[in-house]
Amino acid sequence: MVEPKSSKLLGTLLLNICVALGGIIMAWPIVWMVSASFKRLSEIYTFPPTLIPKTFTFANYQRLFTDWPFGRWYTNSLVIAILITLAVLFFTSLAGFGFAKYKFRGRQPMFLVMLGSTMIPFELILIPLFILMSRLGWTNSYASLIIPFMAPALGIFLMRQYISTLPSELMEAARIDGATEFGIYWRIMLPLMRPALAAQAVLTFLGSWNSYLWPLTVLRNRESMTLPIGTVSMMGSITAGSEPPVGASMAAATLITIPVIIVFLMVQRYYISGLTAAGVKE
Amino acid sequence: MATSNEARAYTMRPSRGTLRQDRYAPYFFISPFFILFTTFFLLPSLFAIGISLYKWKALGVPEFFGVRNFERLFTGDPIFWQAVRNTVFYAASSLFVVAPLALLEALALNSKRLRLRTFWRAIYFAPIVTSTAAIAIVFRMLYNREFGFLNELIMALGGVPVDWLGDRGVVKFSVMGVVLWRWTGLLAVYFLAGLQSIPDELYEAAAIDGASQPQRFFYITLPSLRPVMLFVAVIVVIGSIQIFDDPQILTEGGPANASLSVVQYLYTRGISDLLYGYASAVGVFLFVVIFTLSMLQLRLFRGGER
Numbered sequence: 061m062v063e064p065k066s067s068k069l070l071g072t073l074l075l076n077i078c079v080a081l082g083g084i085i086m087a088w089p090i091v092w093m094v095s096a097s098f099k100r101l102s103e104i105y106t107f108p109p110t111l112i113p114k115t116f117t118f119a120n121y122q123r124l125f126t127d128w129p130f131g132r133w134y135t136n137s138l139v140i141a142i143l144i145t146l147a148v149l150f151f152t153s154l155a156g157f158g159f160a161k162y163k164f165r166g167r168q169p170m171f172l173v174m175l176g177s178t179m180i181p182f183e184l185i186l187i188p189l190f191i192l193m194s195r196l197g198w199t200n201s202y203a204s205l206i207i208p209f210m211a212p213a214l215g216i217f218l219m220r221q222y223i224s225t226l227p228s229e230l231m232e233a234a235r236i237d238g239a240t241e242f243g244i245y246w247r248i249m250l251p252l253m254r255p256a257l258a259a260q261a262v263l264t265f266l267g268s269w270n271s272y273l274w275p276l277t278v279l280r281n282r283e284s285m286t287l288p289i290g291t292v293s294m295m296g297s298i299t300a301g302s303e304p305p306v307g308a309s310m311a312a313a314t315l316i317t318i319p320v321i322i323v324f325l326m327v328q329r330y331y332i333s334g335l336t337a338a339g340v341k342e
Numbered sequence: 343m344a345t346s347n348e349a350r351a352y353t354m355r356p357s358r359g360t361l362r363q364d365r366y367a368p369y370f371f372i373s374p375f376f377i378l379f380t381t382f383f384l385l386p387s388l389f390a391i392g393i394s395l396y397k398w399k400a401l402g403v404p405e406f407f408g409v410r411n412f413e414r415l416f417t418g419d420p421i422f423w424q425a426v427r428n429t430v431f432y433a434a435s436s437l438f439v440v441a442p443l444a445l446l447e448a449l450a451l452n453s454k455r456l457r458l459r460t461f462w463r464a465i466y467f468a469p470i471v472t473s474t475a476a477i478a479i480v481f482r483m484l485y486n487r488e489f490g491f492l493n494e495l496i497m498a499l500g501g502v503p504v505d506w507l508g509d510r511g512v513v514k515f516s517v518m519g520v521v522l523w524r525w526t527g528l529l530a531v532y533f534l535a536g537l538q539s540i541p542d543e544l545y546e547a548a549a550i551d552g553a554s555q556p557q558r559f560f561y562i563t564l565p566s567l568r569p570v571m572l573f574v575a576v577i578v579v580i581g582s583i584q585i586f587d588d589p590q591i592l593t594e595g596g597p598a599n600a601s602l603s604v605v606q607y608l609y610t611r612g613i614s615d616l617l618y619g620y621a622s623a624v625g626v627f628l629f630v631v632i633f634t635l636s637m638l639q640l641r642l643f644r645g646g647e648r
Binding site: 092170241317321 | 365367368369370371372374375376378379381382383384385386387389390393447450451453455456457462464465466467468469470471472473474475476477478479480481482483484489491494495498523527531535584586587590591605608609612613618621622625626628629632633636
């Protein structure tokens with residue numbers, strides 16, 4: 061209000077230019093990736109790069125399924141992400157409900173133990189968990205990627221925070237009608253948790269879809285790999301001379317990334333609210 | 343209110359059967375967490391601390407080693423220290439470069455003077471959901487010494503091409519480039535949430551009192567963002583101490599360990615070389631560092647609340 065008009069206009073112009081330039085830099089790797097995935101090798105390396113391929117080819121995508129078990133990797137990643145998401149939704153909402161709506165002996169200390177467990181970095185248990193998985197014969201299996209991670213403490217904390225805000229009166233009424241405690245959870249509370257469940261689902265699915273360190277540790281045979289592990293393995297070991305399959309790996313990267321971005325844009329609202337709920341603890 | 347309702351519910355149980363159920367139900371509800379936590383996190387943690395005191399290679403027999411793993415780690419292992427230095431570099435540049443840039447980004451994306459706000463937000467936030475692996479592979483191509491887009495661009499502008507992933511002095515910056523690309527959006531989301539929670543009345547009151555734009559920024563915006571800044575600082579530092587994916591996929595820690603992070607070092611020693619005891623000592627070291635930082639965070643937040 062107090063500023064002169066011309067300097068305000070200049071500031072607005074500068075702001076828009078900077079954001080646009082930054083936006084181009086942010087978008088460029090993704091645009092380049094998609095574009096390169098439809099190009100022949102010679103065109104990938106032309107400079108200045110073409111945005112729309114001059115000779116459009118699907119060969120990179122076809123190669124993925126003939127030269128590598130890419131379909132298998134996709135199935136693995138998808139099945140694991142879906143199973144773990146379902147399990148996490150069930151166990152975190154159940155435990156969050158238990159912590160939020162019941163008074164019981166030992167609640168406070170148990171809640172603190174649960175919260176405290178988030179301070180254990182995964183790297184501390186990487187070796188023991190790897191040994192345990194080997195002893196159980198779970199390496200190269202879905203179980204190793206799902207079972208240990210079905211009830212994350214942070215997820216329970218988030219669910220508890222949300223469930224605390226839900227009214228308890230309905231529970232009481234249901235109890236008088238003879239509902240079991242699990243029935244109250246399943247039929248009354250669960251439908252009310254929808255926004256929190258949605259946020260939790262998106263975070264869990266993405267976490268599983270993109271996870272790298274643990275799958276790299278326990279998945280050794282080619283058939284059992286998830287998408288990130290498989291795709292990186294396509295590049296082979298890093299040697300100065302040999303050139304990795306550029307087009308095919310860009311096709312793989314596109315197939316890993318694009319579906320996730322589309323889903324994300326559809327549920328962006330839940331995702332952002334989940335992130336900020338995780339961040340700004342009260 | 344809620345408490346009295348709950349209390350009433352407990353006294354108004356219709357039958358003895360439900361009474362029993364009532365009392366044990368919450369334990370059933372939280373038991374899956376405690377079973378999984380004990381089996382897959384607590385016992386393995388204790389086991390990790392235990393075997394860090396043993397010399398144990400793969401299928402061999404563990405041999406009690408006392409604190410000699412730690413002694414070797416701290417006094418006789420230059421690669422470990424290299425990894426620590428690299429990791430400190432990652433953490434420091436995330437804290438002092440990536441986080442401030444994210445704040446700037448959030449301010450820009452929150453400005454009412456920005457056109458196409460929703461569109462730009464979608465662009466800037468997209469990296470949050472991209473897979474690290476996919477993006478690291480893309481950057482590997484962009485960084486390629488001979489044909490990579492970056493060097494082509496530099497040469498087109500008349501510059502000297504850079505060996506982004508092969509030069510020991512440059513490689514850490516290249517890794518940070520990817521981290522910057524991937525993290526600013528996520529951090530900006532937090533800052534944006536913080537910015538949007540500042541009540542408009544504060545700005546209006548300040549404007550009436552004749553505060554200039556910079557004054558409003560320094561006396562209202564920044565102080566209001568303090569809790570978010572603390573939170574971001576903590577997750578950035580803890581997150582970059584645990585960095586693994588980016589340097590692993592870009593360079594596998596090379597050349598000559600110039601980009602090796604502590605977690606990569608743990609992985610190499612434990613999973614590739616199968617030195618279980620020694621790698622667990624690295625794990626215990628990481629645990630102590632992260633635990634200390636988490637405690638510090640708690641104290642800071644308490645302090646912030648007054």
